[in-house]
Amino acid sequence: MMKFFSVLSLIFFMFIAANPCLAKIESIGFIDNVQGEVLIISGETSVQGVPNMKILPGDLIRTGSNSSVGLIMEDDTVLSLGPKSEIEIQEFLFDPAERNLSFVAKMIRGTFSFITGQIAKLAPRKVKLETPDATLAVRGTKFVVEID
Amino acid sequence: MERLRILRYLALIFLVVTGLNLTGCAKTTVVLLPDPDGKVGKLNISNEAGSVDIDKAGEATTVRGKQSLPSKPEILPEEQIAAKYGEVLANLPEQPVHFILYFKSGSTTLTPESVSKIPEILKTINQRQSQSISVVGHTDTAGNRQYNLRLSKQRADVVGKILMGKGIKKLYIKTTSHGEENPLIKTADNVNEPRNRRVEVIVR
Structure with missing residues (x-):
């Protein structure tokens, strides 16, 4: 009987360890500055962005008219969105020790400026920034993108 | 008579579709700027039609749709960059x-x-x-x-x-x-x- 329970609890713990929903999701960046209406959309929830709010992988960031937001990412990338802009951070991995590096984002509309950081420096091929018309490959570092 | 009507319909559909295409036609402009330390990096802009590199300060390319080649790079005057993108650049956070x-x-x-x-x-x-x-x-x-x-x-x-x-x-x-x-x-x-x-x- 004891053995049965210990096996059961072992299975239970394995289940917990393997469940990705229970794993802690690390933030990949945060909001540095906000003006006006800025929505951070994570899955089904959307909240008004405020300074120091954390950004998670998969987040969609959307600004209204007369609005803007500046973000600082874990790898030192900085970016800003002008009014009526929208970007989805599809993938962001920054773990240089394990060589897990990637930054994939989709710009949907609006105006953006970037200074790319360590991911672009260490693994330029792993940076992919998309617009509706083209894909940007980045070999350094400061630039503006406008979609209209 | 019947054929004429079908032709008219087809013409109408054609007009609506081209109209939608025109309004839905997006355009992407990319401008390379000098890094904070003064160096100038490099960008490659590509789509189904081909690709271009920009590697000079203020150099820009415009892409009109996935199937059209990015335009030949040209250097934008500083005043034009400041007027169009000054605001978004001003909100760019300082690097860590x-x-x-x-x-x-x-x-x-x-x-x-x-x-x-x-x-x-x-x-x-x-x-x-x-x-x-x-x-x-x-x-x-x-x-x-x-x-x-x-x-x-x-x-x-x-x-x-x-x-x-x-x-x-x-x-x-x-x-x-x-x-x-x-x-x-x-x-x-x-x-x-x-x-x-x-x-x-x-x-x-």
């Missing part, structure tokens, strides 16, 4: 600042030069009103992995405590340790390398 503090061999004692760097770190934290400070501990490869993992954690904790002692909130400091796995200077195992005995402080 990195500091490296070194330790005496096998210890959690900072070198005297590194002790004298602490005020500069505090100044940067206060200037930026930073609420995100990473403190990452490292060691050289002298000693075994387990020992070094512990030592790197102790080093990070020491620096974290120094910052907290100067009034920085614990909540804003994230300490991590990489042991001997992430050297600044790559060496063989069991090598004394002062530049790898370090804690990196990143102020965001």
Whole structure:
């Protein structure tokens, strides 16, 4: 009987360890500055962005008219969105020790400026920034993108 | 008669579709700018039709749709860049600042030069009103992995405590340790390398 329970609890713990929903999701960046209406959309929830709010992988960031937001990412990338802009951070991995590096984002509309950081420096091929018309490959570092 | 009607319908559908195409036609403009240190990087812009590189300060290309080739790069006048993109550029945050503090061999004692760097770190934290400070501990490869993992954690904790002692909130400091796995200077195992005995402080 004891053995049965210990096996059961072992299975239970394995289940917990393997469940990705229970794993802690690390933030990949945060909001540095906000003006006006800025929505951070994570899955089904959307909240008004405020300074120091954390950004998670998969987040969609959307600004209204007369609005803007500046973000600082874990790898030192900085970016800003002008009014009526929208970007989805599809993938962001920054773990240089394990060589897990990637930054994939989709710009949907609006105006953006970037200074790319360590991911672009260490693994330029792993940076992919998309617009509706083209894909940007980045070999350094400061630039503006406008979609209209 | 019937055929005429069908033709009319087809013409109407054609007009609506082209109309939709025109309104739905997006355009992407990409402009390369000099880095904060003055260097100029390089971008490659590509789609189904082909690709172009831009690698000069102020150089720009425009792409009208996935199937059309990015335009031949041209350098935009500075005034035009400032007028069109001055606002979005003004909201670009400052890049995080990195500091490296070194330790005496096998210890959690900072070198005297590194002790004298602490005020500069505090100044940067206060200037930026930073609420995100990473403190990452490292060691050289002298000693075994387990020992070094512990030592790197102790080093990070020491620096974290120094910052907290100067009034920085614990909540804003994230300490991590990489042991001997992430050297600044790559060496063989069991090598004394002062530049790898370090804690990196990143102020965001």
